[in-house]
Amino acid sequence: MPWLFLAIAITGEVIATTALKSSEGFTRLWPSVTSVLGYMVAFYFLSLVLKTIPVGIAYAIWAGAGVAMVAIIGAVLFGQKLDLAAIVGISMIVGGVVILNTLSKAI
Structure with missing residues (x-):
């Protein structure tokens, strides 16, 4: 169950952060509400x-x-450009998460 809860926590954070971009500094109601609820x-x-x-x-x-996930959503939804360094960095983050989940005995 904790892994399902972690997936829900990640999803909530991603939705909240994406909505935060759309809230325009908490000046738009529904993106602001979505952001707060997501967090x-x-x-x-x-x-x-x-x-x-x-x-x-x-x-x-x-x-x-x-x-x-937020970096990818930013590129897809908001047209934010990811250069080679960004792609390599994100790949390293994903690789670290995979290593933690598959090889680490710390869990």
Whole structure:
């Protein structure tokens, strides 16, 4: 169950951050509401995850997956350009998350 909760926390954070871009500094109501609710979901489910998964591992996966997903969404939805260095960096983050999940005995 903690892995499902972590996936929900990541999804909430990604939705919230994407809506935050659209909120234009909290001047638009529905993107602002979506952002606040998304962060509430993210932090609530992350708090549940931390009951069973070590904080360093859970946070690394939560943050890493969120960064990679938001960067991709930014490129697709908002037309933000990713140069080679950005692509390499995001790939390294994804690689780190994969290594933590498949090879680490810290979990």
